[in-house]
Amino acid sequence: MKLYAIIVAGGTGRRMGAEIPKQFLELGGRPLLMHTIERFREYDSSTEIITVLPEDQIRHWIELQEKYSFNVPQTLVKGGSTRFQSVKNGLEFVETPGLVAIHDGVRPFVSPDTIKRCFETAARLGNAIPAIPPSDSLRLVTGDSSSALDRQHVRLIQTPQVFKTGIIKEAYNQDYRPEFTDDAVVVEGTGAQINLVEGNRENIKITNPEDLLISNAFLSKGNL
C-alpha cells in the first residue's frame, strides 16, 4: 500500500520565547524538522513526504535544506490559519488507496516501533493513533473548582495519527468545528471508532524551552 506522511509544522517561535520557529531549532546540529522527516523515511524509504509550513517559512526551509544537504524529496504545502486547514491542504496531495500518517513536525523522537504499530493497525482497521498512560494524577477543572479524574482511564495522545487515505479525506470534507483539536476527533465526526496503539514516552512535542533541554538529553543517548 502507498504510504504518505504529512508533517505539520506550524510553529512561529513565539511560544518558545525564541526568534526561530520551533521546527527549525537545532537539535544535534540540524533543524529538528529534518530529524522528524527522516523517522518516516527510515520506516519505509518509499514514504511520500508532504511538509506543511506557514507560507512565509517555505523559502527559508528550502534554503535550510540546501545548507544542510538535506535531500529527502518532499511536497511543500502552504499551511492554513488553523491546524485543520493545514492538514486539509496537505491531504490534497494524497491519493486513494493508501495510508497517511499525520505527524507533528516537532515530534522528532517518534520511535520506529510506534510508526510501525500505527501503520500496521491502520492497514487492518482504518485508523490508529499512539497513546501512553499519564505518569501524574489528573484533575478536571470546571469553573473555579476541580475534581479528581481517574488516570487509569486517561491516555496522553501523540502522533503520528494514521488513516486509510479515503477515510481521512472524507472526514476532512466536514466543516471545521472548534472541537477538531486533532485528526482522530475529525475522523470521529464521521462516526468511526478510533483505535489506540502504544506510543513511546520519548515522543514528546517540543513546545517549551524545557523540551529542548530534554531533547538534547535524548539525542546524547542515541535516540536519533
Place this chain on the structure above:
Amino acid sequence: MKLYAIIVAGGTGRRMGAEIPKQFLELGGRPLLMHTIERFREYDSSTEIITVLPEDQIRHWIELQEKYSFNVPQTLVKGGSTRFQSVKNGLEFVETPGLVAIHDGVRPFVSPDTIKRCFETAARLGNAIPAIPPSDSLRLVTGDSSSALDRQHVRLIQTPQVFKTGIIKEAYNQDYRPEFTDDAVVVEGTGAQINLVEGNRENIKITNPEDLLISNAFLSKGNL
C-alpha cells in the same frame, strides 16, 4: 507557622528495571532523594523533614547519608503497604497548628516558586496543590472504546500537596478507599474544596528510565 515536609519514597526499583530503588539513583553524584529534601530546606531552613521509606531501606539510607555527608536532620518513618498508610505514618510526627507539604521523594526538580505558591496558598485557604496544563491531546478510555477529552479542562497534578496540619490529619482518619490516589482526594473525602496553584514543568516524577535521562539534562542546566 511551623512548616513540615513529609517526603514519601516508596520505590523498590522494580519499575525502573534497576536494582537500586528510584529514590537512591544517582543524580549529579548523589542519591536523588538528597536533592529532593534540600529543595524544602532551601525554601525555609527551619522546615522539619519527615522521610518515609520502606522499612528495609532505612538502614541503607542512614549509611548513604554518612557516605555523602548529608546532614539534614530528619525523622525517619517506616512506610506502609499503601501510599495512604505511608503518609498516615508520617502524619503522626506532625503537630497542629502548622503547614505540611506531602511530596514525592522522586520529584527533585520542584522549583522554589512552586513550593512558595503551595505554602502561601495553603496558609490562606487550608490546602494547595500544584498543577500544569497537559501538552498532549487526551482521550478517555472506556472498555474497548475511547473518546476525546478536552485538555483545556484537564490539569496534570504534581506535588508538594500542602495542607494545614489539622485538616490533613483529620482527613487521614478516614478509612482507606481505593480512590485515595493522592492527598488531595483524601482531603476531598472530608468535603473540602481543593485549590490548584501553578506547578513547574520540570517537576517530573522519576518513574521510567527516560526520566533519569531527562533529569540529567535538567541537572546540567543548573536546575539543582
